[in-house]
Amino acid sequence: MQEAGGSRIIGSTATGILVLALLYVAQSIFAPLIFSLFVIALVWPCQAALQRFLPKLLALLITLSVTMIAIVAIGSSVAWGFGRLAQWLFVNADRFQAIYVNWTSWLEEHGLAVAGPLADRFDVAWLVGFVQGMAGRLNSFAGFAVLVFIFIMLGLLEVEDFTKRLVVPAAQPYGTRILVANRMLGAKLRRFMIVRTFASILTGLVVWLFALGAGLELAAAWGAIAFALNYIPFLGPFVATALPTLFAIAQFEAWQTAVVIFTSLNFIQFIIGSYLEPRLTGASLAISPFAVIFSVFFWSFMWGISGAFIGVPILIAFIVYCAGTPSAMWIAALLSGSSRAEAHGP
Numbered sequence: 001m002q003e004a005g006g007s008r009i010i011g012s013t014a015t016g017i018l019v020l021a022l023l024y025v026a027q028s029i030f031a032p033l034i035f036s037l038f039v040i041a042l043v044w045p046c047q048a049a050l051q052r053f054l055p056k057l058l059a060l061l062i063t064l065s066v067t068m069i070a071i072v073a074i075g076s077s078v079a080w081g082f083g084r085l086a087q088w089l090f091v092n093a094d095r096f097q098a099i100y101v102n103w104t105s106w107l108e109e110h111g112l113a114v115a116g117p118l119a120d121r122f123d124v125a126w127l128v129g130f131v132q133g134m135a136g137r138l139n140s141f142a143g144f145a146v147l148v149f150i151f152i153m154l155g156l157l158e159v160e161d162f163t164k165r166l167v168v169p170a171a172q173p174y175g176t177r178i179l180v181a182n183r184m185l186g187a188k189l190r191r192f193m194i195v196r197t198f199a200s201i202l203t204g205l206v207v208w209l210f211a212l213g214a215g216l217e218l219a220a221a222w223g224a225i226a227f228a229l230n231y232i233p234f235l236g237p238f239v240a241t242a243l244p245t246l247f248a249i250a251q252f253e254a255w256q257t258a259v260v261i262f263t264s265l266n267f268i269q270f271i272i273g274s275y276l277e278p279r280l281t282g283a284s285l286a287i288s289p290f291a292v293i294f295s296v297f298f299w300s301f302m303w304g305i306s307g308a309f310i311g312v313p314i315l316i317a318f319i320v321y322c323a324g325t326p327s328a329m330w331i332a333a334l335l336s337g338s339s340r341a342e343a344h345g346p
Contacts, residue, residue: 020302023302023303024302027302027303027304027307028143029147030303031144031303031304031306031307032144032147032148032151032306033147033151034310034314035148035306035309035310036147036148036151036152036155037151037155038189038310038313038317039067039071039148039152040152040155040156040159041182041185041186041189041190042186042189042190042193043063043066043067043152043156044156044159044186045186045190046063046066047059047060047063047156047159050062050063056157060153060156060157063156064149064152064153064156067152068145068148068149071145071148072145074227074228074231075145075228077224077225077227077228078224078225078228078229080221080224081221081222081224081225081228082221082225084218084220084221085218085221085225085243085247088217088218088247089247092250095250095253144306163179166178166179167179177324177325180324181320181321181323181324184320184324185316185317185320185321188285188316188320189313189316189317191281191285192281192285192312192313192316195277195280195281196230196231196277198280199230199272199273199276199277199280200226200227200228200230200231201227202272202276203226203227203230203237203240203268203269203272203273204223204224204226204227204228204230205223206268206272207222207223207226207227207240207244207265207268208220208222208223208226210264210265210268211223211244214248214260214261214264216244216247216248216251216261217247217251218247222240222243222244225239225240225243226240230273231309232296232308232309232311233273233292233293233296233312234292234293234296235296235297235300235308236308237269237273240265240269241262241265241266241269242262244261244265245258245261245262245265246258248261248262285316286336287312287315287316287319287335287336288334288335288336291315291335292312292315295311295312295314295315296308296311296312297311298311299311299314315335318335319331319332319335319336320332322335
């Protein structure tokens, strides 16, 4: 009995590793596919509502147009923001180099000898290349967007037929479980994205207004970056806070001003992300913060920027399906962020 149980554990672990390896190797297919499935869950109510009084293909055209405009708008905003930063950094690279050398000299005078080797290796061209590379990768997501468009179009056409197949007797009892879990997942994802979009727009506007008031250059770019990166929990707000601080050091050449900007931006992120969002989402979307951080970093490693954006939706889907499976309810209970485990199932 023990040997059989051990063999099952080894087999399950090996299968999981192989699946993850496949997802990593074939990310050019699976990343847009999974992204499309979540988008379908978000926009299907719109498609269903339009189909009631419009031809199906016309409703599909409207839904696809609105969806792709939203996706392109988010991607273009962060690409435009990083592009503006790359241009500014290229022009002001000497200021960064001079400030860095001054700071490393100050650290060496206070006994931190590690600053010397770092100063020798520091090259502002690397920072310029990094920012330009980010903008370039974001601008070159045309292939990703095309696959997403195709998957969404085909998926929306098949939602009704797939739902009918789930309720046929041959698909039971799993078909009903999947159908109920899909409906619950769709409701959770829509609520999550509505709140996240509202918070992202609010964050972008507040950061833009703050940057204008503080006299920080590229205020519109900082607002656009804060808006787009707010869709990535923890990692996105960190980048949207750290970058303006670094640029403030070069612009104002005073660490006191940079500290004020860093503190103010963190305060904005804290109020919106840690106070406002949880009250809007409610306990139904409570997830362990550790699980959220792990999911964002893990899927970023697997699929890059697209993985970072859909890391939390993947985690939400995993929790919902675990909650709908009696043998996996304990996993949903552990990943839930509230004491009231949501593992009662759909």
